[in-house]
Amino acid sequence: MADVLLVYKKNFESVHDLSLQTVKEVLENTAREIRVDVRAREQVRRADFIGRDLVIVLGGDGTLTSISHNIDSNTPVMGVNSHPRSEDPEGSFGFYMDSDVETFSTDLEAALSGKAIINELPRLQATIETTSGNRIRSDPAMNDLLIANTHQYAPSKYHLRRGGLDISQHSSGLLFSTWLGQGAWFKQISRKTNCGNAEQSNSHYLVIARDLDPTITDESYFEWTDQTTVITSDMHRGYVVPDGWDEYHFNRGATITVDLQGPHLKLLTFRGSMADKMR
Known part of the structure; x- marks a missing residue:
């Protein structure tokens, strides 16, 4: 049964x-x-x-x-x-x-x-390690995940490491997106930079610093990547928000790791795959 x-x-x-x-x-x-x-x-x-x-x-x-x-x-x-x-x-x-x-x-x-057609959808997930050593794992995000200052009028300041990148940076927050979860901001960036493609959708995600000057082409501010992103917060108080839902708060000095290793979602479709919808 x-x-x-x-x-x-x-x-x-x-x-x-x-x-x-x-x-x-x-x-x-x-x-x-x-x-x-x-x-x-x-x-x-x-x-x-x-x-x-x-x-x-x-x-x-x-x-x-x-x-x-x-x-x-x-x-x-x-x-x-x-x-x-x-x-x-x-x-x-x-x-x-x-x-x-x-x-x-x-x-x-x-x-x-x-x-039914089984679609194994990758999901983003963030792990917060506090200065006291506690580890907090966010819910998996099937669309997007935001890391930002809880005070939206204040800049988000952090140290960022990913692949060969190792820099201090500030923005209005970091926004991560899966290929299927791409919104208007993803499409705008991908049109300008040719970053992102369906063939890499199970291994790559897009990360971008919000409110990015459109003249900036520096990949430290946006990248289609399969590398883990690690940031160390220089904000008095920040948060991680998966899919615009629950908030996970952290303080200055916390380390946040983001990757596409969250548990996949087994979504059923019946008239074509999710990949077909993106073609």
Whole structure:
């Protein structure tokens, strides 16, 4: 018997309520023997995800991104778009959500029978080592990870080491991105510098100093790299923020290590791979 967890976006919009009701009905009427637990996003804990054969996330990309921090590399997850933009301009684009209410029944069968496409998505992760020797590991980030001064009006000051780089630097913060997590800032930089490509997406990430002068071409400020980035903070107080979610604070003298060695996310798709979407 498959052990399934359904996590949904809780709000007061009827379109999401209707989608939730439809998904529940499909799960109740499936011919396969499954055990299903249903949780609102705001009510789940990491323990809820342990030992699951399948996690279903109903909502948009933001719902899946926030939930993904609780999911290990062994648990398959499928995203179901509860409000597709193709049906309503106010809906979600659903980049990671390859299923919707209309296709859910067929997609569920593919997921449970092992016929879905498995995408092993790399994730960024930061490890903070405090001056007292404590080590704190951030949640893995499937999109991006920020290291910055907690006071946004103050510059971020740090010593940076990566590969042959060993320099002191200041900026408005360091932003790291996976290939699939690239936002507008990633696309702008990649167009100007030709950095980043799909073939290296499992081993490389982009790192850039925010508010970068567009005339700067120094790779100490941006790089598409497979090397670990290590910074030593020269800020009174800073933080690490994976995927714009939880904050991990550190003080001056702390060392923060960032790489692409976080646990992969096993994301299921049904009509093509995530790599296909980027072509």
